[in-house]
Amino acid sequence: MQATTGRVTRRRVRTRAKLLEAAFAVFAAKGFGRVSIEEICEAAGYSRGAFYSNFSSLDELFFALYQERAELIAGQVAGALALDGPGLDVPAAVDRVTDVLLLDRDWLLVKTDFLVHAARHPEVARTLLEHRARLRGAIADRLARARGRTPLPAVLGGTDGAAHAVVAAYDGVTVQLLLDRDAEHARAWLKQLLTALLTDGSGTLGHVQN
Numbered sequence: 011m012q013a014t015t016g017r018v019t020r021r022r023v024r025t026r027a028k029l030l031e032a033a034f035a036v037f038a039a040k041g042f043g044r045v046s047i048e049e050i051c052e053a054a055g056y057s058r059g060a061f062y063s064n065f066s067s068l069d070e071l072f073f074a075l076y077q078e079r080a081e082l083i084a085g086q087v088a089g090a091l092a093l094d095g096p097g098l099d100v101p102a103a104v105d106r107v108t109d110v111l112l113l114d115r116d117w118l119l120v121k122t123d124f125l126v127h128a129a130r131h132p133e134v135a136r137t138l139l140e141h142r143a144r145l146r147g148a149i150a151d152r153l154a155r156a157r158g159r160t161p162l163p164a165v166l167g168g169t170d171g172a173a174h175a176v177v178a179a180y181d182g183v184t185v186q187l188l189l190d191r192d193a194e195h196a197r198a199w200l201k202q203l204l205t206a207l208l209t210d211g212s213g214t215l216g217h218v219q220n
Contacts, residue, residue: 022063022064025056025060025063025064026064028054028055028056029050029051029054029056029060029061029064029065029071030071030074030075030078031054032050032053032054032055033045033050033053033054033071033072033075034075034079034116034120035053035116036049036050036053037072037075037119037120037123038116038117038119038120041119041123042068042072042120042123042124042127043123043127045068046068047061047068050068050071072123072124072127073134073137075120076120076121076124076138077137077141079117079120079121080121080141080145081141083110083111083117083145084141084144084145084148086110087107087110087111087145087148087149088148088152090103090106090107090109090110091103091106091107091148091149091152092152093106094156097156098152098153098156100205100208100209101205104201104204104205104208105201107176107204108197108200108201108204109197111180111184111200112183112184112187112193112196112197112200113193115187115188115191115193118184118187118188119188122188124138125138142177145177146170146173146174146176146177147173149172149173149176149177150169150170150172150173151169153169153172153173153208154169162208163207163208163209166207172207172208175207176204176207176208179200179203179204179207180200183196183199183200183203184196186199
């Protein structure tokens with residue numbers, strides 16, 4: 011019985027993962043609101059029954075997909091920021107973070123769809139705000155741990171303000187990326203913005219008031 015249950019559980023996990031993978035591709039190509047359950051099932055190679063054994067609706071699947079990808083990216087950002095040890099090499103950290111954040115245009119399309127969806131549904135918006143707060147928290151925590159060795163410009167008002175500025179810069183640059191599809195230009199521009207925000211703008215570390 012336990013072996014059978016284990017096989018069923020593993021199969022269900024694989025089925026859910028394939029549905030999410032297929033949904034990501036379909037949502038990125040067509041946009042949320044223009045996709046049917048049948049299209050996702052066809053892309054994943056499953057029946058509607060398999061879909062409904064994992065998700066009650068497209069909204070639930072979309073929400074699960076966003077959470078999965080958002081948590082992955084938050085982890086990647088935290089990992090990129092942790093590679094310098096106790097200190098923080100700002101230019102190197104900016105390079106790593108922008109590589110993580112800007113490589114996947116399909117993710118930006120899905121994320122934008124989710125943002126619009128959340129703007130019309132307060133309960134979804136709360137979850138999106140929680141995710142963004144966790145992402146900012148990971149950035150602020152890393153900046154705080156390096157603060158003694160890597161001062162921040164005083165105008166940011168501390169690590170929380172710096173984390174808000176980093177996420178705001180990313181949001182702005184990705185809008186342009188979605189329109190012009192020029193990832194290299196967007197990456198270069200984001201690196202310039204983040205370097206200016208986290209230093210004095212010339213690559214020389216700024217000073218912060220306690």
